[in-house]
Amino acid sequence: MSAITPESLPSADEARAALVALRREVAKAVVGQDETVTALVVALLCRGHVLMEGVPGVAKTLLVRTVSAALSLDHKRVQFTPDLMPGDVTGSLVYDQHTAKFEFIKGPVFTNLLLADEINRTPPKTQASLLEAMEERQVTVEGSPVALPDPFMVAATQNPVEYEGTYPLPEAQLDRFLLKVTVPLPDRASEVGMLGRHAAGFDPGDLRAAGVEPVAGAAELRAARAAVEQVRVAPEVLGYIVDLCRATRQSPSLQLGASPRGATALLRTSRAWAWLSGRDYVTPDDVKALAKGTLRHRISLRPEAELEGATTDGILDGVLASVPVPR
Missing domain, CATH: 3.40.50.300 (P-loop containing nucleotide triphosphate hydrolases)
Structure with missing residues (x-):
């Protein structure tokens, strides 16, 4: 070869x-x-x-x-x-x-x-x-x-x-x-x-x-991969990723929120999705599109929340709805 x-x-x-x-x-x-x-x-x-x-x-x-x-x-x-x-x-x-x-x-x-x-x-x-x-x-x-x-x-x-x-x-x-x-x-x-x-x-x-x-x-x-590494991320979008992950750590339904490694993972997947979508910059919608797939296995429900029927995807939906989106 x-x-x-x-x-x-x-x-x-x-x-x-x-x-x-x-x-x-x-x-x-x-x-x-x-x-x-x-x-x-x-x-x-x-x-x-x-x-x-x-x-x-x-x-x-x-x-x-x-x-x-x-x-x-x-x-x-x-x-x-x-x-x-x-x-x-x-x-x-x-x-x-x-x-x-x-x-x-x-x-x-x-x-x-x-x-x-x-x-x-x-x-x-x-x-x-x-x-x-x-x-x-x-x-x-x-x-x-x-x-x-x-x-x-x-x-x-x-x-x-x-x-x-x-x-x-x-x-x-x-x-x-x-x-x-x-x-x-x-x-x-x-x-x-x-x-x-x-x-x-x-x-x-x-x-x-x-x-x-x-x-x-x-x-x-x-x-x-080389092209994805060149995708730009504005400071406001970086802050949005951090705010999403920090919101999971503060959720009363979770005993374990997303770690800083989860935040870097969300940054990486958002850049890849933005590039696949034909752009050289990341938007908040790119972050939203990959948030559940990137974070759902990095958070853990409290037992009482699980008994009440809560799900990790449901919690993440709530986080995405509550964290302000940068303009």
């Missing part, structure tokens, strides 16, 4: 057009999940990770496979189970009898797009094996760091309705995810369209037959 040089990078406009076209390609295999596709693209632009929550059968796995195919990215899938060990994710040392030395065999984490399926079904020690990879983008082997590929993103899934035999992610690990997306059930029209495709012979295992073609790659992502 040839190296990507600054001269070979596409322009920012070409990169944006390629990433916007991603939705069209994904729609050839997955119906009605535009918000989740956008979250994956935003996370890739921000070098972040995505936690997808939804009931079984809403095409979470197919979605990740389709996105990786449309972006020409390598992907691997790990089914997280109670007996999965950390080495099954990161890799392990294996003794080679021919050389009389231990050789590191890379695990599935060495990929561009890792699908961590049902991450809350594996014990904490295996969940924690992803912490270094997600934050430092490396795996330590015998005290020496081994770099992961670039780009690298974890797209993890969890089932919100089953709690028996699961291990809820601790706050520290939830905070490693840039975005948390609720993958909804499709509306009636989308579900009818999905069944129509299956009736016509659609095979989820054969994306090429479905017409999914690569529309972007590592070069477009690199150009897009």
Whole structure:
């Protein structure tokens, strides 16, 4: 594979057009999940990770496979189970009898797009094996760091309705995810369209037959990331982001509000969304559009508020309605 040089990078406009076209390609295999596709693209632009929550059968796995195919990215899938060990994710040392030395065999984490399926079904020690990879983008082997590929993103899934035999992610690990997306059930029209495709012979295992073609790659992502870093943020918008996060810390319904890391995450996702929308500056509406996805997993309800039927999304709606928007 040839190296990507600054001269070979596409322009920012070409990169944006390629990433916007991603939705069209994904729609050839997955119906009605535009918000989740956008979250994956935003996370890739921000070098972040995505936690997808939804009931079984809403095409979470197919979605990740389709996105990786449309972006020409390598992907691997790990089914997280109670007996999965950390080495099954990161890799392990294996003794080679021919050389009389231990050789590191890379695990599935060495990929561009890792699908961590049902991450809350594996014990904490295996969940924690992803912490270094997600934050430092490396795996330590015998005290020496081994770099992961670039780009690298974890797209993890969890089932919100089953709690028996699961291990809820601790706050520290939830905070490693840039975005948390609720993958909804499709509306009636989308579900009818999905069944129509299956009736016509659609095979989820054969994306090429479905017409999914690569529309972007590592070069477009690199150009897009460079462009996102140039998106301007006015001091008033910075203050608005801080005020939103501080309001969550003062909410009587929350026992844990958004941390300063949550504020920086909201800044990053807002810049990426502004760039995808064709602007080189962030507006308060960009902040509002990404606020729930960026903050919903970084706040925690008080038990009494939860008993009264409050939800994190409902609290965030109230915060967005109460914090003054800069003019």
